[in-house]
Amino acid sequence: MTRNGRGHSRDDVVRAAGRLFASRGYHGTSMRDLGRELGLLGSSIYSHISGKQDLLVEVVERGATLFEASARTALARPGTSAERLGAFISGHLDVVLDHVDEARTFLNEADALEPESRTRVLAARDHYEAALRTLLEQGIADGSIRADLDPALAGIFILSVVNAVERWYRPQGRLDRPAVVDEITRFVAGGVA
Amino acid sequence: MTRNGRGHSRDDVVRAAGRLFASRGYHGTSMRDLGRELGLLGSSIYSHISGKQDLLVEVVERGATLFEASARTALARPGTSAERLGAFISGHLDVVLDHVDEARTFLNEADALEPESRTRVLAARDHYEAALRTLLEQGIADGSIRADLDPALAGIFILSVVNAVERWYRPQGRLDRPAVVDEITRFVAGGVA
DNA sequence: CCTACCGATCGGTAGG
DNA sequence: CCTACCGATCGGTAGG
Numbered sequence: 001m002t003r004n005g006r007g008h009s010r011d012d013v014v015r016a017a018g019r020l021f022a023s024r025g026y027h028g029t030s031m032r033d034l035g036r037e038l039g040l041l042g043s044s045i046y047s048h049i050s051g052k053q054d055l056l057v058e059v060v061e062r063g064a065t066l067f068e069a070s071a072r073t074a075l076a077r078p079g080t081s082a083e084r085l086g087a088f089i090s091g092h093l094d095v096v097l098d099h100v101d102e103a104r105t106f107l108n109e110a111d112a113l114e115p116e117s118r119t120r121v122l123a124a125r126d127h128y129e130a131a132l133r134t135l136l137e138q139g140i141a142d143g144s145i146r147a148d149l150d151p152a153l154a155g156i157f158i159l160s161v162v163n164a165v166e167r168w169y170r171p172q173g174r175l176d177r178p179a180v181v182d183e184i185t186r187f188v189a190g191g192v193a
Numbered sequence: 194m195t196r197n198g199r200g201h202s203r204d205d206v207v208r209a210a211g212r213l214f215a216s217r218g219y220h221g222t223s224m225r226d227l228g229r230e231l232g233l234l235g236s237s238i239y240s241h242i243s244g245k246q247d248l249l250v251e252v253v254e255r256g257a258t259l260f261e262a263s264a265r266t267a268l269a270r271p272g273t274s275a276e277r278l279g280a281f282i283s284g285h286l287d288v289v290l291d292h293v294d295e296a297r298t299f300l301n302e303a304d305a306l307e308p309e310s311r312t313r314v315l316a317a318r319d320h321y322e323a324a325l326r327t328l329l330e331q332g333i334a335d336g337s338i339r340a341d342l343d344p345a346l347a348g349i350f351i352l353s354v355v356n357a358v359e360r361w362y363r364p365q366g367r368l369d370r371p372a373v374v375d376e377i378t379r380f381v382a383g384g385v386a
Numbered sequence: 387c388c389t390a391c392c393g394a395t396c397g398g399t400a401g402g
Numbered sequence: 403c404c405t406a407c408c409g410a411t412c413g414g415t416a417g418g
Contacts, residue, residue, distance in 0.1 A: 007403080027220040028305070031397060043398075044403045052397065112221070153368070153376050160357035161350050168349055175346070183346050191380040200387080224413060236414075237387045245413065 008038055013048045017055040018062070018101035026056050026105075026112035056109060057117045063106025064124040066095045071131040081139040082189070088135060089188065090181045092162045097177065100166055107163055129155055146193060158188055201231055206241045210248040211255070211294035219249050219298075219305035249302060250310045256299025257317040259288045264324040274331040274338075275382070281328060282381065283374045285355045290370065293359055300356055322348055339386060351381055 016037045020029040031052055032042035049055055070091035077087045096103045110121045132155040139145030161184060169180060209230045213222040224245060225235035242248055263284035270280050289296045303314045325348040332338030354377060362373060 024304075025218060025220060027218060030395075032395080040403065041405090042396095043405090043407095046398065047403065050398095111217075150376060153373075154380065156357070156361055157354050157377070157380050160354045164349070164353035164356070180346075183343060184350070187347065187350050190386065191383040193383065223411075225411080233387065234389090235412095236389090236391095239414065240387065 008040070008048070010048045013038065013045060014055060014058050014062075015101070018059040018105055021056060021059055021109055022101040022104040026052075026109045053114060056105070056112060059102055059105045060110060060113065060117070060121055063095075063099070063102035063104075064121060066099050066102060067092070067106070067128050068124065070095050071128055075131055075135065080144060081135060081142055082144045085135055085139060085188075086181075086185050088132060089158070089162055089185055092159075093165055093177065093181055093184075096162065096166045097169060097171075104166060129159065132158065144193070154191070157191065161188065201233070201241070203241045206231065206238060207248060207251050207255075208294070211252040211298055214249060214252055214302055215294040215297040219245075219302045246307060249298070249305060252295055252298045253303060253306065253310070253314055256288075256292070256295035256297075257314060259292050259295060260285070260299070260321050261317065263288050264321055268324055268328065274328060274335055278328055278332060278381075279374075279378050281325060282351070282355055282378055285352075286358055286370065286374055286377075289355065289359045290362060290364075297359060322352065325351065337386070354381065 013034075017029070017034055020034055020037060024033070030042065031045055034055075035042040035045055038045070071088065074084055074088035074091050077084050106121070110118055110125075113121060133151050136145060136149070136151040136154055140147055140149065140151065165180065165184075169177075171177075175183070206227075210222070210227055213227055213230060217226070223235065224238055227248075228235040228238055231238070264281065267277055267281035267284050270277050299314070303311055303318075306314060326344050329338060329342070329344040329347055333340055333342065333344065358373065358377075362370075364370075368376070
């Protein structure tokens with residue numbers, strides 16, 4: 001990724017930051033690293049942003065928005081609660097696999113945020129977890145999920161599985177994405193049914 | 194953690210490093226931070242070790258050893274493969290909850306290792322995953338696990354759940370450890386049976 | 387384990 | 403977006 005003579009947009013900078021934050025972490029990324037990624041000097045980045053922390057906030061917030069939108073879509077879906085749970089899982093995987101950098105940074109680098117934005121991000125994460133919990137409770141109510149299941153705990157288990165997917169999934173691997181979605185859904189369905 | 198007049202052992206230094214690496218990450222921890230944690234100057238640490246990277250290697254290797262020992266015990270356990278799977282999960286949780294710093298650093302900071310030790314650690318992780326896979330295959334062979342289960346994938350799912358426990362488990366929380374072990378075992382059993 | 391440093395690198399700024 | 407910097411901090415060393 002070098003210059004092309006047309007300069008860089010703010011969005012270019014944020015996306016490049018996402019790439020580096022996702023792969024080396026916030027503390028492991030210097031402004032000069034980011035400059036190199038964009039084909040310019042570290043100091044030149046400050047014409048686009050006002051500080052390194054801004055970049056982290058923006059990348060993490062993009063991740064949060066993607067997850068929120070995915071949850072909203074899954075919850076609004078007509079059909080059985082089992083279908084909505086499937087849609088939630090599949091939507092989550094789409095975020096995690098199609099927006100690796102934002103998702104990873106959102107999931108792993110929240111601790112590097114300053115208190116104010118960190119609080120906002122943790123609240124967004126809680127909200128997302130609550131959406132999944134609601135869905136599981138609907139499943140218990142309509143009988144498609146076993147009644148002795150702890151919805152809060154099951155929600156955490158499910159998120160543990162889907163969050164980790166980007167750590168091992170390889171697009172060229174043995175299984176394609178629908179197969180992975182299917183295996184996870186069956187694994188989870190067995191665990192909650 | 195301040196001085197007590199008796200000085201510090203190398204083990205004190207490694208354990209303090211584990212604490213900081215686990216909570217702030219390797220790149221987020223400076224030698225001066227570590228000095229402060231021990232009640233001495235950053236430069237004084239070099240009388241115990243020869244470099245920051247040494248500390249990371251040692252903490253990560255302690256984590257690896259703990260997980261390996263736990264797997265060996267679970268696999269050697271007499272009884273059904275279902276009991277061995279339960280022992281594996283429960284042993285993993287013991288490592289993750291009783292040795293948070295080493296486990297966390299082993300699981301999250303391997304990327305900060307230099308190539309040689311990084312390779313060794315990834316091999317240890319593969320070995321651990323292979324042990325779990327073997328166990329699941331035994332379960333398929335003896336009929337206690339459904340035959341259409343993908344043992345490699347199921348192993349990853351199980352590890353995703355148990356690795357994440359230290360992120361949310363609170364000893365003073367609603368559930369005690371045996372209850373958590375039980376919920377996970379039932380969740381997993383449902384997913385594989 | 388401290389004093390007193392080293393060169394390198396950090397995030398960031400002034401001025402063009 | 404570059405030049406030319408700033409003070410602070412980094413990992414680490416020499417010598418006691």
